[in-house]
Amino acid sequence: MSVKIAANRQYVQIVNRSADQLNTLKKPPEGWLSVMRKALGMSGAQVAKRVGVSRNAIYQAERNERDGAITINQMQKLAEAMGGRFVYAIIPEHGHVEDVVRSQAHRAAELLVQRANAHMALEQQSLSQSQTKRRIDALTEDLIREMPADFWEPK
Structure with missing residues (x-):
């Protein structure tokens, strides 16, 4: 088996395992930032203080997430500020x-x-x-x- 084929099989396994784990996961309509913050019982001001930004910046980030206009770096920083871990993946829409x-x-x-x-x-x-x-x-x-x-x- 060639190295190229072996590498491709490893990539396929990584994506398929992720698809199996995440295929039912859907982003909540109000976005993960808002849901996580509310689940923890944190206010926007409390998250803002942990990140070192204004409360309005937190609400803007939540709006940006809903609109698809937030950066990966912002998501990661806010997730960590709430004691979480930001995870992203690209998986097939259906199947493997x-x-x-x-x-x-x-x-x-x-x-x-x-x-x-x-x-x-x-x-x-x-x-x-x-x-x-x-x-x-x-x-x-x-x-x-x-x-x-x-x-x-x-x-």
Whole structure:
């Protein structure tokens, strides 16, 4: 096994383990900063004092989190000020890494087979539905195995 394949497998395992642990975790509508602060029974002024900023800066940070405009560094500092730890991850929307790869390969295979089938139809040689499905499935597996350089390019 090549070093590249071994490294890729390790990356896949890291992401898949994280996905398994976090797949049901959803950000609360009011944001983690506000929820954590309220869960601890801390006021904005108390958090502000721990961080060395104004109370308004804390409320602004909470608004920024809700709006998606807060930095990772700010989240980390505020989490630590509340005795917490800021954690972030990027995981597949659904399932595991392999599911994302398979979905991309399947989309690409469908497009390739549909294009070829359109040309074949002009010569009255188009594939039946079952032949088309088998060809898409086979091409999907080929694309997953080979991962061509343009695999992630928009088709």
